Amino acid sequence: MNATPATKAVIGVTMGDPGGIGPEVVVRALADASVRAAGVYRIYGCEQALVKAASLAGLPPVWREGAGVELVSVEGGATEAKPTKAGGAASLRALDAAILAAKAPPGRPDAIDAIVTAPICKEAWALAGETRFPGHTELLADRFGAKRVAMMFHAAAGGGYAAFNVVLATTHIPLSRVAIELTEKRVYDAISLGAEGVRRLGVASPRVGVLGLNPHAGEHGVLGDDESRVITPAIERAKTAGIDAQGPFPADTFFNRCTRGEFDLAVAMYHDQGLIPVKLLAWDRAVNITLGLPIVRTSPDHGTAFDIAGKSAADAGSMKAALLLAARMATRAGRREA
Numbered sequence: 555m556n557a558t559p560a561t562k563a564v565i566g567v568t569m570g571d572p573g574g575i576g577p578e579v580v581v582r583a584l585a586d587a588s589v590r591a592a593g594v595y596r597i598y599g600c601e602q603a604l605v606k607a608a609s610l611a612g613l614p615p616v617w618r619e620g621a622g623v624e625l626v627s628v629e630g631g632a633t634e635a636k637p638t639k640a641g642g643a644a645s646l647r648a649l650d651a652a653i654l655a656a657k658a659p660p661g662r663p664d665a666i667d668a669i670v671t672a673p674i675c676k677e678a679w680a681l682a683g684e685t686r687f688p689g690h691t692e693l694l695a696d697r698f699g700a701k702r703v704a705m706m707f708h709a710a711a712g713g714g715y716a717a718f719n720v721v722l723a724t725t726h727i728p729l730s731r732v733a734i735e736l737t738e739k740r741v742y743d744a745i746s747l748g749a750e751g752v753r754r755l756g757v758a759s760p761r762v763g764v765l766g767l768n769p770h771a772g773e774h775g776v777l778g779d780d781e782s783r784v785i786t787p788a789i790e791r792a793k794t795a796g797i798d799a800q801g802p803f804p805a806d807t808f809f810n811r812c813t814r815g816e817f818d819l820a821v822a823m824y825h826d827q828g829l830i831p832v833k834l835l836a837w838d839r840a841v842n843i844t845l846g847l848p849i850v851r852t853s854p855d856h857g858t859a860f861d862i863a864g865k866s867a868a869d870a871g872s873m874k875a876a877l878l879l880a881a882r883m884a885t886r887a888g889r890r891e892a
Contacts, residue, residue: 562593562622563667563884565877566652569599570672572631573641574858575868577607580672582870584623585613589874593881595623596655596666598648600630610866626651635863642678649674649690653697656849668850668880669694672873673858676726688726691844694851703846704747706819707829707855708755708879709836716815719755720828721748721845723821732824733780736767741788741821747845748819749797754883763808763817764789764801765827771802785823809835829855838871841879850883852876 567584570576580597581604583589597604597617604625608615617625628651631644649671658665671690679687687693695703706721723744724732745762752760764785765771768778775782785802792799803811805822809831812820822828832840833855840855854872862868 563881565593565595565880566666566669567597568648568652568671571641571645571675571858572600572603573634575863576672577603578868579870579873581608583873584616589877590622598626598651601627602630603633635860637675637677639681642682645674667884670876670880671853675858698847700846702743704744706751706843707832707840709840715813718812720820722828723823738784738788742791744821745792751845752819757818760818762799762819764821765805766802767823771804839875841876852880
């Protein structure tokens, strides 16, 4: 990796879709001196979109201030606040540039230690011709050749709730396909990758709660048998591997226990089952982490928000949290002391 024990982590930051709130939350987050103190940052994006965002927010272009922030300029895209082919292509170019830097040999000047991604628009990617991958997670897994990946969301303590983490067994697929694609392996991978991810955050022996798929976790087969066929065998396999996994639990009551600190990790079966409570309870501080990659990757927990783009109304809290967590995780990987 690029950094040494005597230096800060070098964090690559992709601007996301130039028409969304990505450029704004990037410049707002990096304007915070406490964020800049945690690492060295390299933005990959269109300078025009970033300058516009900084101007609307009443902030200077921080990458021109010599304050530990650099800009790697990529070819510009439309800044219209809607999905466009140009916006999708620009966000893909920024991401590919960051991936190349993440793969650079240790010591090379352009190498980075982690990637933090601002939100992209999946429709814009499709308009730009990228139809193989429904989002960052799947594209990054392909580019890095990762055999197992999972999306985990980390919410720091706040709002009267304990810190909690949520990992997804399935990600960006239609709800109608969840029961079809949910396998024992998918659930086990989510449990094991999630447990390792929580350990990387400093919890030595994570307590893992696994959710059911059906209402009331199937009610002993009355409301579905996915729990007995798929989920329970995965839990037993995790226990055999030494993981403190329990469940399956009914999803509608579990998060009360999770946010009281009874569990360190919740394993959700599908996207909205896990993310509705995350975004309800920790909207301004939750961070998405891609587990299973050879490099740290985090992102804010929100999307492009085209409806407020260009209005200087975006909340940069989640992006700040994503940048700080990336620096912390890069430190925990053993390249330097915190």
